[in-house]
Amino acid sequence: MDKSSKRKLLVIKNLKTYFYTYEGLVEALDGINITLEKGEVVGLVGETGCGKSVTALSILRLISWPPGKIVDGKIYFKGQDLLKLSEYDMQKIRGNEIAMIFQEPTTSLNPVYTVGHQIEETIKIHNKINNQEARKRTIEMLEMVDMPDPRKVFNQYPCELSGGMQQRIMIAIALSCNPDLLIADEPTTALDVTIQAQILELMLGLQERLGTAILLITHNLGVVAEVCDQVAVMHAGVIVEKGGVRSIFKDSKHPYTQGLLKTIPKINGNQDILQEIKGEIPKLINPPAGCRFYPRCPYVMDICRKKHPDEYPVGSSHFCACFLYK
Amino acid sequence: MWKENIKPALKEAKHSLHIIRQSPLTMIGIGIVLGFILIVIFAPSIAPYDPYEINPPGFLQPPNSQHFFGTDECGRDIFSRVVYGSRISLKAGFTITIIAILVGSTIGIVSAYAGGIVDDILMRIADIFLSFPWIVMAMAITAVLGRGITNAVIALSIVWWPIYARLIRSQALSIREMPYIEAIRALGAGKLRIIFIHVFPNCLAPVLVCASLDFGRTIMWCAALSFIGLGAQPPIPELGAMITIGSHYLRESWWYATFPGLMILIVVLGFNLLGDGLRDILDPNLRR
Amino acid sequence: MKIWQYILKKLIFLIAVLIGVTMLTFFLSHVIPGDPITLALGPMATQEQRISFHEKMGMDKPLIVQYGMYLNKILHKDLGVSIRTKGAVLEDLLTYFPATIELTIGAMIVCIFFGIYLGIISAVRKDQPIDHAGRIFSLIGVSIPIFWLGFMLLILFYGTFNILPGGGRISPFVDSPTPITRLYLLDSILTGNWVAFKDSLYHLILPTFTLGFCYIALISRMTRSSMLEVLHQNYIQTAKTKGLSEKAVIRYHALRNSLIPVVTMAGMLFGQLMSGTILTEITFSWPGIGLYAQQSIMYLDYNAIMGFVLVVAFIYATVNIATDILYVIIDPRIKLH
Numbered sequence: 001m002d003k004s005s006k007r008k009l010l011v012i013k014n015l016k017t018y019f020y021t022y023e024g025l026v027e028a029l030d031g032i033n034i035t036l037e038k039g040e041v042v043g044l045v046g047e048t049g050c051g052k053s054v055t056a057l058s059i060l061r062l063i064s065w066p067p068g069k070i071v072d073g074k075i076y077f078k079g080q081d082l083l084k085l086s087e088y089d090m091q092k093i094r095g096n097e098i099a100m101i102f103q104e105p106t107t108s109l110n111p112v113y114t115v116g117h118q119i120e121e122t123i124k125i126h127n128k129i130n131n132q133e134a135r136k137r138t139i140e141m142l143e144m145v146d147m148p149d150p151r152k153v154f155n156q157y158p159c160e161l162s163g164g165m166q167q168r169i170m171i172a173i174a175l176s177c178n179p180d181l182l183i184a185d186e187p188t189t190a191l192d193v194t195i196q197a198q199i200l201e202l203m204l205g206l207q208e209r210l211g212t213a214i215l216l217i218t219h220n221l222g223v224v225a226e227v228c229d230q231v232a233v234m235h236a237g238v239i240v241e242k243g244g245v246r247s248i249f250k251d252s253k254h255p256y257t258q259g260l261l262k263t264i265p266k267i268n269g270n271q272d273i274l275q276e277i278k279g280e281i282p283k284l285i286n287p288p289a290g291c292r293f294y295p296r297c298p299y300v301m302d303i304c305r306k307k308h309p310d311e312y313p314v315g316s317s318h319f320c321a322c323f324l325y326k
Numbered sequence: 327m328w329k330e331n332i333k334p335a336l337k338e339a340k341h342s343l344h345i346i347r348q349s350p351l352t353m354i355g356i357g358i359v360l361g362f363i364l365i366v367i368f369a370p371s372i373a374p375y376d377p378y379e380i381n382p383p384g385f386l387q388p389p390n391s392q393h394f395f396g397t398d399e400c401g402r403d404i405f406s407r408v409v410y411g412s413r414i415s416l417k418a419g420f421t422i423t424i425i426a427i428l429v430g431s432t433i434g435i436v437s438a439y440a441g442g443i444v445d446d447i448l449m450r451i452a453d454i455f456l457s458f459p460w461i462v463m464a465m466a467i468t469a470v471l472g473r474g475i476t477n478a479v480i481a482l483s484i485v486w487w488p489i490y491a492r493l494i495r496s497q498a499l500s501i502r503e504m505p506y507i508e509a510i511r512a513l514g515a516g517k518l519r520i521i522f523i524h525v526f527p528n529c530l531a532p533v534l535v536c537a538s539l540d541f542g543r544t545i546m547w548c549a550a551l552s553f554i555g556l557g558a559q560p561p562i563p564e565l566g567a568m569i570t571i572g573s574h575y576l577r578e579s580w581w582y583a584t585f586p587g588l589m590i591l592i593v594v595l596g597f598n599l600l601g602d603g604l605r606d607i608l609d610p611n612l613r614r
Numbered sequence: 615m616k617i618w619q620y621i622l623k624k625l626i627f628l629i630a631v632l633i634g635v636t637m638l639t640f641f642l643s644h645v646i647p648g649d650p651i652t653l654a655l656g657p658m659a660t661q662e663q664r665i666s667f668h669e670k671m672g673m674d675k676p677l678i679v680q681y682g683m684y685l686n687k688i689l690h691k692d693l694g695v696s697i698r699t700k701g702a703v704l705e706d707l708l709t710y711f712p713a714t715i716e717l718t719i720g721a722m723i724v725c726i727f728f729g730i731y732l733g734i735i736s737a738v739r740k741d742q743p744i745d746h747a748g749r750i751f752s753l754i755g756v757s758i759p760i761f762w763l764g765f766m767l768l769i770l771f772y773g774t775f776n777i778l779p780g781g782g783r784i785s786p787f788v789d790s791p792t793p794i795t796r797l798y799l800l801d802s803i804l805t806g807n808w809v810a811f812k813d814s815l816y817h818l819i820l821p822t823f824t825l826g827f828c829y830i831a832l833i834s835r836m837t838r839s840s841m842l843e844v845l846h847q848n849y850i851q852t853a854k855t856k857g858l859s860e861k862a863v864i865r866y867h868a869l870r871n872s873l874i875p876v877v878t879m880a881g882m883l884f885g886q887l888m889s890g891t892i893l894t895e896i897t898f899s900w901p902g903i904g905l906y907a908q909q910s911i912m913y914l915d916y917n918a919i920m921g922f923v924l925v926v927a928f929i930y931a932t933v934n935i936a937t938d939i940l941y942v943i944i945d946p947r948i949k950l951h
Contacts, residue, residue, distance in 0.1 A: 062854055088859075095857035107848040112870050121866075122856045173856070351750075450627075454634045457934075459888035462907075462926045463638075469911050469919050470642045546759055550893055553761050554908055566759075573765055573897070577773050584769075587762030595757040602753075 008076075009180055009213050010036040010059070015073035017051075017058045020066065024285040028054045030237045030292075032073070033311065034215075036181065036230075041207060041214045043224040043245070045260070046234035052217045055234075056183045059215075060098060061090050078180070096126040099174035103186040105166035109158035115169045116142075116154030122176045141172040146202060164195035168202065175206060182207075183215045188223065200227055221264055225249060230317075233257045236282050236292040239311070243318030253320040255297050291323070299324060342607045349606065355599025362593050366413045373406035377563045386579045396581040398571070400561075404582065407563035408589050414564050415590075418479050419544035423537055425483040430490025431533070435521065437491065438498035449495065452488035460485045461550065468556040475564065478548055478557035486544070493536060497529035531608040535601055542597025549590055565590050617942055624938045628931040635927040639920040640684050644677075646916055693924065694917030698910060703921035707903055711925075712796035713783055714902030717821055718884070718891050724826030725883065726833055730876065733837025737845065737872075738864060748838075752831030760890050764824045764897035771820060779817050781899040788813045821898045825890050829883060836879050841872040874941070881937035885930055 012034040019026040028051050036042050044052050057063050058070055061082060075082040077098065082090065102108045110118060119138045123129070129137075135154075142150035145168040158166055167187060174182055184203065188196035204227060207214055216228060224231055225245060232242035233256065241254040252258050259277035279296035282288065291297070294304040303323050311319040312326055346352050365372055381401030389396045395404035437448040455463070460482075467481035501507065502525060510524055549566030551557040558564030560571070565586040572583030659667075675683075687693075693703040736748040771778040784790055784798060791801040791810040799818065802811035844850065845868055853867040892904030899905065903922060910918035 060855060062851065091857045091859055093857070094855055100855040102848060102852065104848060108852045110849040110853070110867055110871070112874075125857050170852075173852075450630060451634070453627075454631045457882065457885050458631070458635070458930060459885050459892075459926060461889035461892050462923055465892075465907060465911060466639065466642055466919060466923050469914070469916065470646055542757070546757075549759060550761065553759075553893065554896060555912060566761075569759070569762055569765065576765060576769060580769050580773070583762065583765050587759055587766070590759045590762065591754075591757055594759075595753065598753055598757050 008035050009038045009040075009078065010034070010215075011074075011076040012055075012059070013074045013076070015055070015058060015075065016071045017054055017063060017068060018071050019068045021285075026284045027287055028068070028237050028284055029058065030287075031308075032234075032237075032239055034232055034239065034242070036213050036215060038180070039207070039211045039213055040230060041204075041216060041228045042230040042232065043228035044215060044217045044232050044234060045219065045221060045224055047219060050234045051237040052219075052234055053185055054237075056100060056185050056215070056217055059183060060094055060100060061087075092126070095122050095174075095179070096177045097179050098181045098183065099177070099179040100183040100185065101167070101170045101174045101187050104190050105163060105170045106158070106190075108170060109166060111158055114155050114157055115161065116156075119169065119173050119176055122173050126177045137176065138172075141176050144175070144206065145169075145172045147172075163191050164198060167191060167195075167199055171199075171203065171206070175210065175212065178210060179212060181213045181215065183217070185217045186219070187216075189218070189220070196223075203227075221260065233260070236287070237284055238292055238308075238321065240293065240322070241318075241320045242311075243315065247315055247318045251315065251318075253314045253318070253325060254322050255299055255324075256293050259296075291321075345607050346603060349603055351599050352603025352606070355596050355601075355603055358592060358596025359600050362412065362416070362596060365409060366416050369409050369413050373403075373409040375403035375406040377402060377407040377410040378561055379403075386575065386582075388579070389581055395585040396579070398568075398582055399575065402563075404568075404585055407568065408565065408586055411563040411565045411568060411586060412589060412593070414475065414558065414562065415545045415548060415593075418475060418548045419541050421479050422482045422486055422544040422548070423540045426486035426540070427490050427533065427537060429483070430487040430492075431494045431529075433487065434491040434494030435498055435525075438495045438502070439521065445495075449492070452491045455485060455488040456492065460547070461554075464547075464551055465554070465556065468551065473556055473559055475548075475552070475558040475562065478551045482544060482547060482551070486540070489536065489540075490533065493532055494529050497532060498525055501525050501528050535605045535608060538597055538604055539601035542594035542601070545597075546590055546594050620942065621935075621938060625935060628934055632927055632931055635924060636685060636688060637681070639923050640681050643684075643916060643920055688924065693921035696910070696915050696918045696921075698913045698915045698918065703918050704925075706906060706918065707921060707925050710901055710903045710906045713900060714891060714895065714904060716797045716799065716818065717825065717894065717900060717902060718887055720818055720822035721825035721829070721887060721891070721894075722880075722884070724822055725829045725887070726880070728826070729830045729833025730837050730873070732830065733834040733876075734841055734864065734869070734872075736834065736838045737841035738860075740842065748834065752834050755828050755831045758828060760824060760828045761893045761897045763827065764820070764894060767820050767824060768898075778820055781817075783817050783901055784810065784814050785817075821894050821900055824897070825887065825894045828890055829887055832883055832886065833876065833879065836876050837872065840875045841868060844868050844872040847871070877937060877941050880940075881934045884933045884937075888926060888930065 015032040017029040262275040384401040471477040552566030568586040772780040798814035895904035907922040
């Protein structure tokens with residue numbers, strides 16, 4: 001590994017995750033490259049079904065076989081290739097150095113245990129401390145996520161809490177062991193808009209305080225603009241563009257990114273028709289050769305139908321996978 | 327024109343056959359059941375001896391070339407008795423199941439459509455019958471009616487109908503709420519028409535599954551009642567009764583109790599496999 | 615607040631069941647073929663005896679009143695007299711009852727233990743060979759006639775190998791342990807009677823296993839499908855992201871949730887198991903209420919038969935209420951909804 005990579009927290013190189021299903025081989029991820037630095041907030045954007053969640057689960061090696069398998073690539077975390085670790089070592093990393101929160105907090109919490117117990121559990125798995133200490137730390141976490149009356153909430157069951165509070169519990173669980181990386185898979189999608197803002201604010205605040213890096217997965221460009229330092233745009237299992245959030249929003253290069261940005265209705269613009277990107281996400285079973293976006297691309301060229309584009313530099317730390325920029 | 331109407335049904339049938347073929351266990355089940363039915367139909371040709379014919383000198387012979395399953399204490403050929411016993415068991419089992427389906431479905435549909443207190447009472451009665459140990463009920467009823475296979479069949483039918491009543495009722499209730507029933511009602515169909523032509527046929531899938539499992543179960547329970555002494559009485563060659571008598575000769579003549587029981591086991595296994603297979607075919611979630 | 619309402623509803627239902635059963639036994643007692651007075655007093659009774667019996671039994675009163683008297687007797691623990699044993703039916707049943715309990719509990723333990731274990735393995739290793747093997751195993755369990763299985767095992771372990779006894783609860787040459795609970799295993803432990811303990815244990819093995827085997831499928835199927843459903847839930851994924859091993863995820867997160875429906879099954883299991891118990895008792899000459907009932911039927915001892923039905927109803931109702939309470943304890947969601 002080169003010296004510059006050593007500084008980076010997470011380096012995903014050429015990650016390929018395939019699913020071997022009854023109907024055929026689904027190439028869900030086809031060579032993903034993402035980098036995260038310490039304390040950075042990177043957004044992973046794309047339409048539903050483009051492979052964002054698969055990426056997240058692949059990092060934690062939680063892809064179930066059957067039918068899914070990581071077939072190629074490297075995932076360097078703090079210099080170590082996660083794909084080479086034993087399951088036992090991987091368990092030491094999960095929840096401890098890399099944590100994850102999910103879209104639906106209601107179903108992501110075990111209904112038969114109190115929320116306090118569930119936070120405590122994470123702490124006890126990775127730390128040899130006694131019950132009192134664990135409880136103290138749990139109450140601290142509950143305070144840290146702005147939970148009103150932490151001692152009462154400790155003994156409550158998930159079904160007694162609102163959606164926003166449940167998501168706070170998820171965050172408390174995730175951050176309880178002070179991980180270096182938090183993967184947030186659509187953390188606010190299932191919440192009311194007002195609660196969304198609260199949760200995002202909370203996450204940002206904690207991120208600053210604890211120095212945690214966040215990989216924020218979402219389909220909401222507005223959230224990305226507000227919160228992220230870097231953005232990676234995904235389409236059909238491939239990263240089509242990535243760079244600083246400013247460059248992506250102000251100077252997007254890939255036709256797909258441009259299309260996405262156009263679909264955001266402008267509140268002050270004159271707009272009669274909602275913009276859309278033509279076509280649908282291609283079926284990932286035996287996908288077509290060539291660029292996966294070409295059937296929907298307004299600038300399609302001959303070469304697009306035949307070969308996969310690499311990631312070409314289009315600015316400082318700004319890359320685009322399109323033959324237009326070769 | 328009717329050929330066009332049949333086409334989608336044929337396609338579904340083909341898909342069903344495809345699913346069946348994929349499950350070897352279901353195929354085995356179908357094989358066993360068909361084999362059993364054939365044995366029952368052709369019993370007179372298959373059984374080498376008259377099941378009632380006694381032959382005192384040749385009693386309690388072990389299985390040999392002349393008597394595949396050996397002979398009993400009266401010299402009767404056990405193989406022939408098992409074959410004819412299967413006939414009796416199948417007839418009894420079918421009768422119980424059919425009566426239970428007819429009575430149960432009627433009560434179930436009435437309950438579903440009457441609603442209110444009628445529904446409540448009927449279903450409470452059904453629950454009582456269902457959750458109580460069946461054998462205790464059957465014992466009490468046969469004790470009063472008297473022994474014999476007919477009374478055993480009656481007793482078991484009484485114990486059995488609640489299963490179908492509950493089944494049909496819950497199906498009818500959920501189908502009644504389906505949009506397509508509302509659509510038909512909006513088109514002017516009368517209540518009876520809706521019930522018989524639209525609601526009832528859609529309730530049949532779980533009934534079919536349950537029935538195929540029940541054909542086996544009723545055979546077993548009928549045999550159990552005979553085993554206790556309440557069902558068929560000697561010299562009728564009922565499988566359960568034979569096991570009872572055979573149990574007295576257990577140490578010396580193992581074949582007596584073994585073969586009738588083996589027959590029950592295989593038959594019930596066949597029906598269970600068939601029922602499970604049917605469930606896999608008919609459950610729309612598992613079809614794809 | 616809500617728990618009590620829930621339990622009360624169940625209690626009312628069970629009382630209704632009990633009343634329903636008394637109506638059934640009452641009805642059946644009245645359709646018994648033959649002359650009830652002759653049945654009770656015998657053919658040699660004099661005319662006076664017959665008349666006084668008729669009056670005493672209130673046979674001239676309307677049916678409702680007779681039912682009332684019947685119910686009253688039951689509540690006063692009078693289930694009539696057995697023609698066969700000449701003793702009070704209730705006394706007889708209580709004498710035979712502990713044997714049945716011992717057998718049923720033993721079988722339930724076997725059944726639940728193996729059933730849950732088999733169900734979990736089948737779910738976690740879905741579609742792998744062990745899953746298929748487990749399903750075939752359970753399938754045979756529900757297809758095999760329980761009385762036949764008992765005899766086959768007797769032929770094997772008693773007849774051929776002679777390592778297990780051929781029936782009964784204890785060998786004739788061994789004294790039964792001092793009656794405290796009347797459960798031989800428990801009593802022999804409590805009194806330190808190791809001879810009786812070993813002997814009764816040996817006698818328990820075959821009947822318990824036979825009975826349990828036939829019902830393992832009920833539990834294992836339920837556990838398997840419940841576990842499969844739980845394993846698909848999101849909170850299982852959360853548990854994995856916390857860094858728990860697969861075993862830990864199953865033990866702490868999947869198990870408790872998947873066992874909830876199995877507990878409700880336990881109540882139904884008991885009802886089904888009772889049917890099997892009766893057949894098992896007859897097979898192994900196990901001196902429980904099932905054997906008593908069969909002998910009563912052969913003798914046409916109607917009081918005993920009806921008493922038997924009532925006692926079973928009572929046991930059944932009690933067990934059901936117990937499992938309902940257990941269910942409430944395990945699933946906190948019931949408390950809160």
